[in-house]
Amino acid sequence: MFTGIIEELGRIGNITRQSDGILMQIQAPKVTNGSKVGESIAVNGVCLTLNKVHGDTFSTLIMNATLKATNLGLLRKGDYVNLERALRLIDRLGGHIIYGHIDGLAKLTAKRNNIIELFIPVEFVKFAVEKCSVALDGISLTIQTLNKNIIRIGITPFTENNTNIKYWRVGSKINLETDVLVRWCNI
Numbered sequence: 001m002f003t004g005i006i007e008e009l010g011r012i013g014n015i016t017r018q019s020d021g022i023l024m025q026i027q028a029p030k031v032t033n034g035s036k037v038g039e040s041i042a043v044n045g046v047c048l049t050l051n052k053v054h055g056d057t058f059s060t061l062i063m064n065a066t067l068k069a070t071n072l073g074l075l076r077k078g079d080y081v082n083l084e085r086a087l088r089l090i091d092r093l094g095g096h097i098i099y100g101h102i103d104g105l106a107k108l109t110a111k112r113n114n115i116i117e118l119f120i121p122v123e124f125v126k127f128a129v130e131k132c133s134v135a136l137d138g139i140s141l142t143i144q145t146l147n148k149n150i151i152r153i154g155i156t157p158f159t160e161n162n163t164n165i166k167y168w169r170v171g172s173k174i175n176l177e178t179d180v181l182v183r184w185c186n187i
Helices: 064-069 122-127 157-162 180-186
Strands: 008-018 021-027 040-043 046-049 052-054 057-063 080-085 104-112 115-119 133-136 139-147 150-154 173-178
Touching: 021 064, 040 057, 046 057, 057 064, 122 173, 133 150, 173 180
Parallel strands: none
Antiparallel strands: 008 021, 008 080, 021 057, 040 046, 040 080, 052 057, 104 115, 104 173, 115 150, 133 139, 133 173, 139 150
């Protein structure tokens, strides 16, 4: 599990295509410190496994099914990704409970004055509740308003400066994970 409090912006290194997916290297001096092979890490909100840790770089295998369901297959060398190590039982929650299992892709429709608007797939609208949480590329955020299948979210300057939101543009595809507590109440 994760919290949606981004620890570091990592930078994509080499990407190697394999028959079962891609092997992606990510430079991330903070999250590699003390991390071990086999541990989980959220990359843009997607729960992945550390395959190798070497210095300030780690690699992870991203399976074809994950590439198809997330925005990770759209990433290129040099792109920045949000990183968060798995929650430990002694940690503060800080954000909200995130599994790292992406529900679908949202599409950025507007970005202005610290407000973003995103189109979310209609099947997830029932899980989008005003004043409740949503994870976008792994970032714990609060839905301000919902109008049909457009959500509006306020972004603090700290969040803008310390996540990949600063690189989002209108049309960007963003990993969406709805709030697990809202899902449990709406099933």
